[in-house]
Amino acid sequence: MTKTRVLTGITTTGTPHLGNYVGAIRPAIAASQDPNVQSYYFLADFHALIKCQDPKRVQESRREIAATWLALGLDTDNAIFYRQSDIPEIPELTWMLSCVCAKGLMNRAHAYKAAVAENEEAGNQDPDKGITMGLFGxxxxxxxxxxxxxxxxxxxxxxxxxxxxxxxxxxGRFNHLFKNNFFTLPEAVVDDKVAVLNGLDGRKMSKSYNNTIPLFVAEKKLLKLVRKIKTNSLEPGEPKDPDTCTLFQIYSAFASAEEAEAMRQEYANGIGWGDAKNRLFEYLNEQLREPRERYQALMEDPGHIESVLMKGAERARAEAAPTMDRLRQAVGLGRFV
Structure with a gap:
């Protein structure tokens, strides 16, 4: 039976946080263990250069993200785990696709339109001011x-x-122009049940808002961050609404259904915010203790991370190289003999 191919890219511009884990990493690692699925996970470090011109930040983020996924149990014997920049066939294919992609299609891209709108709102005469070809394309x-x-x-x-x-x-355009089904038409998969965690200030947890809780932050720092989570002014003994509380949202994202229900009852009984924060810290700290230790060991052994990624790149290139040979032949760039 042909396996379904599922591909996920992880942009390497930040440190993984609790929201990343709950919303993307945990479900992806679980899905990678499906024997009917061939999973591809890659560090999207070419994409990172669009947003970040700090080489130290990009380099460190690549290592942090790779160590995070490995510490959390990604099965690299099953899933293919690689760096985008280790696959030279990717930029070559990007150019081929650029030569069949209508500029008008790129003009309609949300990120580009948003950047143009910002320039127009700021009164800039050039609507493309500050917009790079990386962002555009x-x-x-x-x-x-x-x-x-x-x-x-x-x-x-x-x-x-x-x-x-x-x-x-x-x-579809490439297949039509060169008269063959070179490419499968991919489908977007949107899981509306995937949890979106709030951050320290009650907004969506995002590095853009500087309100995140890093996934493997040290124990003392984790306690400090949990205590900074915004709550309301209700006193101990007063019933509280768990469904509008960031503390409960984060707790229930990690806890079992039974544990979450027990905590919900604590809210009805009027648990104090200090106690609620301590309970959340203790629960998170226990859940993350072992993967944090594995993460720290991996961060101290970059050679191991490198070897895992290079093995992944070898597996990825074993597919990419013959694919590009076929595509070069199709567009007229094949060898003469």
Whole structure:
């Protein structure tokens, strides 16, 4: 039976936090263990250069993210885990797709339109001020990531659906121009049941808001951050609404259904905010203790991380290289003999 191909990219511009784990890492690792699925997970470090020109931050983020996924149990014998920048066929395919992609399609990309709108609101005479070709054309790079491995499904948030549709457009155009089904048309997979955690200030946990709790922060720092989580002014003994509380939201994302229900009763009984924060810290700290230790060991052994990623790159290139040979031949760039 042919396995379903599922591909996920992780942008390497920040330190993984609790929201990343609950919303993306945990479900992805679970899905990678499905014997009917061939999973591709890659560090999207070319994409990172669009947003970040701090080489130390990009380099450190790549190591942190790789160590995080490995510490949390990613099975690299099953899943193919690699760095985007280790696959030279990706930028080559990006150029081929650029040559069949209509500029008008890129003009409609959400990120580009938002950047233009910001310039217009600021009164800039040049609507493209500060916009790089990386930002403008990154949907083509994303299409190359997906189409290189003929992914059937790509788990994304709703804001990324447009990019999967663009990848389908480029794949269909290429197939039509060169008269063969070179590329599978990928499907976006949006799981509305995936949890979205709030951060310290009650907004969505995001490095853009500087309100995150890093996944493997040291124990003392974890306690300090949990104590900073915003709550209301209700006193101990007064019933509290768990459904509007960031503390309860984070707790229930990690706890079992029975544990969450017991905590819900504590809220009805009027648990004090100090006690609620201590309970959350103790629960998180216990849940994360073992993976944190594995993470720290991996961070101290970059050679091991490197070897895992290079093995993943070898497996990825074993597919990408013959694919590009076929595509070069199709567009007229094949060897003469």
């Amino acid at each position: 990154y949907p083509v790079l994303m299409a190359a990531d997906i189409l290189m491995f003929n992914a059937n499904k790509v788990p994304v948030g709703r804001d990324q659906i447009q990019h999967i549709e663009m990848a389908r457009d480029m794949a």
